[in-house]
Amino acid sequence: MVLNLELNVVEIKQETPDVKSFKLDLGMQTVDYKPGQYFMVELDIESDEKIKPLSIASSPTEEFILICTKSGESDFKHKLDSLKVGDKIKVKGPMGIFVLKEDAKEIMFLSGGIGVTPFRNMIKYASDNKLPIKMTLLYSNKTPADIVFEDQWHSFEKENPNLKVIHTITNAEGDDWQGRKGRIDEKMIKENCSDINNAVFYICGPPGMVDGLTNLLKSMNVPQQNIKIEKFEGY
C-alpha cells in the first residue's frame, strides 16, 4: 500500500565527503516495504523538482527508515543538506519492483557510489532473516573515502558467512589502497560468481554504469531474466 507519511529526522550522518544519510523515525507507524524499494521524498521548497525518488537503505528488519544521498547543486539537494535533527520529511511510498528475490540461491550485487543504497537494505534483510542466499557485493568507488556505509560492510560480513563484500577503487592514485583496483569487469565477476547461468544479478548506480554492466553481462550470456536493474537518473 502506498502511504503518505511525515517522518522526523532523528540522526544525520556524513557517510563520505559528499554523501549524507538521514535516519527517520517511524513513530507509531508501520510501513510494509520490500527490500529494494524507494520512497518519493518531498521537500518544502518552491520548485518543480521538490519530489525525488530515494531508495530505502534501511531493512524492514530495522525500526527506522534510512535514506542516503549525494550532495548536489539542485534546490532539492540544498534543502536536504540544510535539514537538521528534529525537522520533518514527507515521503510517499513504498514504491518499486527492484526487490530482493528471496528464493534465489546466488545473488551478485553490482554497484557504484551512492547506487549501493538499495543493496544495504537487501543484504541486511537477507542476513537478519538468515536467508540461505550466497551473496556477493562488488562495490566500485573512485577513492576509498567514497565508500558509503564503509563502517558497516565488515560487520555485515562477520554476521553472515554467506556474504562477501569486494571493494574496487577506480582512482587509487595517492591512496595506500591494498584492495582491488579498476572498474567491475568480466574477470572480477567470473572470479566471484559460482554459477553465471543461474545467479541473479542486481545492478544499481548511474545510468551509464548500469547500461555498461548490463551489456557486459549480456555479452557473458547471463540470461536476461536474471538481470535486475535500477538506474539512478540525475547522476
Ligand SMILES: Cc1cc2nc3c(=O)[nH]c(=O)nc-3n(C[C@H](O)[C@H](O)[C@H](O)COP(=O)(O)OP(=O)(O)OC[C@H]3O[C@@H](n4cnc5c(N)ncnc54)[C@H](O)[C@@H]3O)c2cc1C
Ligand atoms: C528509483 C530511484 C532511486 C533513487 N535512489 C537514490 C538514492 O538512494 N540516493 C540518491 O542520492 N539518489 C537516488 N536516486 C536519484 C535521485 O532521485 C536524483 O535524481 C539524484 O539524486 C539527482 O538529483 P539532483 O537534485 O542532485 O540533480 P538534478 O539537478 O535533478 O539532476 C542533475 C542532472 O540530471 C538530469 N536529470 C534529473 N532527473 C532525471 C531523470 N529522471 N531522467 C533523466 N535525467 C534526469 C537533470 O536534467 C540534470 O541535468 C534515485 C533515483 C531513482 C529513479
